[in-house]
Amino acid sequence: MTAVLTKSTAHSIVEASPRAKAVAGGLVILYAVITILPLLWIVATAFKSQSDAIAYPPKVIFQPTLEGYVNLFTVRTRQTPDFIAKLPPPETWYDKLVRQRDMVIAGPSKVVPRFVNSLIIGFGSTFLAVFLGTLAAYAFSRFRIPLADDLLFFILSTRMMPPVAVAIPIYLMYRQLNLTDTRLGMILLYTAVNVSLAVWLLKGFIDEIPREYEEAALVDGYTRLQALRKVVLPQAVTGIAATAIFCLIFSWNEYAFAVLLTSGEAQTMPPFIPFIIGEGGQDWPAVAAATTLFVVPIVLFTVLLRKHLLRGITFGAVRK
Amino acid sequence: MTTIFQPDHATIAGVSEPAKSRATRRVRGLSDRTIAWLFVAPTIGLLLAINIFPLIWMIRLSFTSLNLSMSYLPLRFVGLDNFTDILGDEDIWFRLQTTAQFVIWSVTLQVIIGFGLALLINRQFRGHSFWTTIILLPMMLSPAVVGNFWTLLLQPQIGPFNYLISLFTGVPPSSFSMTGQVSLAPWTIVLVDTWMWAPYVMLICLAGLRSIPDYIYEAAEVDRASAWRQFWSITLPMTVPFLMLAVLFRAIENFKMFDMVNLLTSGGPGSTTELVSITLKRAAFEKWRTGYSSALAIILFVTVFGAANIYVKALNKVKQR
Numbered sequence: 199m200t201a202v203l204t205k206s207t208a209h210s211i212v213e214a215s216p217r218a219k220a221v222a223g224g225l226v227i228l229y230a231v232i233t234i235l236p237l238l239w240i241v242a243t244a245f246k247s248q249s250d251a252i253a254y255p256p257k258v259i260f261q262p263t264l265e266g267y268v269n270l271f272t273v274r275t276r277q278t279p280d281f282i283a284k285l286p287p288p289e290t291w292y293d294k295l296v297r298q299r300d301m302v303i304a305g306p307s308k309v310v311p312r313f314v315n316s317l318i319i320g321f322g323s324t325f326l327a328v329f330l331g332t333l334a335a336y337a338f339s340r341f342r343i344p345l346a347d348d349l350l351f352f353i354l355s356t357r358m359m360p361p362v363a364v365a366i367p368i369y370l371m372y373r374q375l376n377l378t379d380t381r382l383g384m385i386l387l388y389t390a391v392n393v394s395l396a397v398w399l400l401k402g403f404i405d406e407i408p409r410e411y412e413e414a415a416l417v418d419g420y421t422r423l424q425a426l427r428k429v430v431l432p433q434a435v436t437g438i439a440a441t442a443i444f445c446l447i448f449s450w451n452e453y454a455f456a457v458l459l460t461s462g463e464a465q466t467m468p469p470f471i472p473f474i475i476g477e478g479g480q481d482w483p484a485v486a487a488a489t490t491l492f493v494v495p496i497v498l499f500t501v502l503l504r505k506h507l508l509r510g511i512t513f514g515a516v517r518k
Numbered sequence: 519m520t521t522i523f524q525p526d527h528a529t530i531a532g533v534s535e536p537a538k539s540r541a542t543r544r545v546r547g548l549s550d551r552t553i554a555w556l557f558v559a560p561t562i563g564l565l566l567a568i569n570i571f572p573l574i575w576m577i578r579l580s581f582t583s584l585n586l587s588m589s590y591l592p593l594r595f596v597g598l599d600n601f602t603d604i605l606g607d608e609d610i611w612f613r614l615q616t617t618a619q620f621v622i623w624s625v626t627l628q629v630i631i632g633f634g635l636a637l638l639i640n641r642q643f644r645g646h647s648f649w650t651t652i653i654l655l656p657m658m659l660s661p662a663v664v665g666n667f668w669t670l671l672l673q674p675q676i677g678p679f680n681y682l683i684s685l686f687t688g689v690p691p692s693s694f695s696m697t698g699q700v701s702l703a704p705w706t707i708v709l710v711d712t713w714m715w716a717p718y719v720m721l722i723c724l725a726g727l728r729s730i731p732d733y734i735y736e737a738a739e740v741d742r743a744s745a746w747r748q749f750w751s752i753t754l755p756m757t758v759p760f761l762m763l764a765v766l767f768r769a770i771e772n773f774k775m776f777d778m779v780n781l782l783t784s785g786g787p788g789s790t791t792e793l794v795s796i797t798l799k800r801a802a803f804e805k806w807r808t809g810y811s812s813a814l815a816i817i818l819f820v821t822v823f824g825a826a827n828i829y830v831k832a833l834n835k836v837k838q839r
Binding site: 213214218219220222223225226227229230233234236237239240243251252253254255256330331333334336337338341343349351352353354355356358359360361362363364365366367368369370371386387389390393394397421422423424447450451452453454457458468469471472480482485486489492493496497499500501504507508511512515516 | 547548550551553554555556557558560561562564565567568569571572573575576579631635637638639641642643644645646647649650651652653654655656657658659660661662663666667668670671675676677678681691713717718721722724725760763767770773774776777780781795798799802803808811812814815816818819822823825826829830
């Protein structure tokens, strides 16, 4: 606020005075630092030992360890020191780390299958949604379709419904079709949710491609489909990629459907992470490690998407 | 080739004048009309199968007393009983009130912080792009994961949040619990939601601010309008459509809020943060009262659908600019 109200007579209001810029910059950086602290705390917690993670008062400086990550990927059993002493020497660094806590590794944890589920369901639904969305968006953009506005509104409105409410009939339907707790069921559901975003976003991107290119191709004897494949799609590649990333992020982050419709086989990461349990409650370093691994791709995507972010979050309504 | 050049250029553009171009088009593959339907049908089909068919099924169930934990009972139609039960239930009205308060407070805070940040970032100081990206991160995260890790941050004993508060206020850190106290929990969900979504409002407002052409401000300078006057007469009115868009979208999303709150407080303590989506989840997936919860879901649908209608109209308004 202060920066806006700073009277600027010597400078044009369009270009803020250096002092106004400095004040604005300072405030924004302060906010950015405060807003990023919770995330940094989680990244740090992943490198804490169990006792450091629940220390009272909370520890800012600590001895970093990979225990959290090891605990995330393994299932361990507690043994007596005598038993551990009799074992052959540890083969790996993580065996050694675990034995320091009087434990032995009993096997891998479920995190890898859950991660794989997230990947399969995420990429599967993204591919389908973008494929269907591109076709529909092209048709809405280039052809006169009866009731086009109503159809587009219908497509958007399906995404407005509260997920818990949608899950009730889906649960019943999937039970009949044996689709509960299957990857296919989740892929279909996420495709249905994502396709609405894909149609709206891609229609915006395709609208921006001048029709003249296709017309020229049609004149040159291309069929519609050839013109679509060889002229429109190459031009729309950036838009399609941005749309795909938005779909992927949605599927990756989705929780409500996942927690209500999956229990094991097809469970994805978001319902799994809060239930990483150690001895006596949540194993915070392991939870933090899972959260960190889960969030890193999102951070990368956010940086990649920076230019198209605005479009994505407003269904293509605001472009820039 | 030469024949194709005969119709004037506009007719080749597409279906706008199909009579002339169709003859030439058909020779070279599927007609435009066929392609249009082939392309749109799969999407509509999928949405009918996954959204509309189940919805119709649910409408039917909302007139029954189906309870999945007693599904051996024959399906009994009870007319509008579920709806009258819900609308006459004080608890439901209380949950709706809780939800409305959550929506109003969180959206208000997000608008204030988001708009403020947008104004500051619009000053184009050095490095603004980098810091903007940092600020945007929270809204890209999974709400469930966010709700989960904030429980750690807000733990009275081991969490850093209470310590930071005590550093500034001197209140002992273990004397209050953000998620466990009736007086604080409703504010906690507002706080975390604002942390997550203020950047959303900021991003949209920023687009609004950047859409204002420089010459308007230059004209105002010539007229010696004060900075205050410029803000109220130019900046604010020209950003309002964008702000409206952000508000409507956030309001709809928060009305449906389930994931973040379910993991942060799971509706507690007591039912102080039990938003209507959480009530619905409990009725449908814990008590298995399918008939009853179908009716509640339909009531929520109608509410959201009404809001969505307004939303799309607002979208179109912004688009026309």
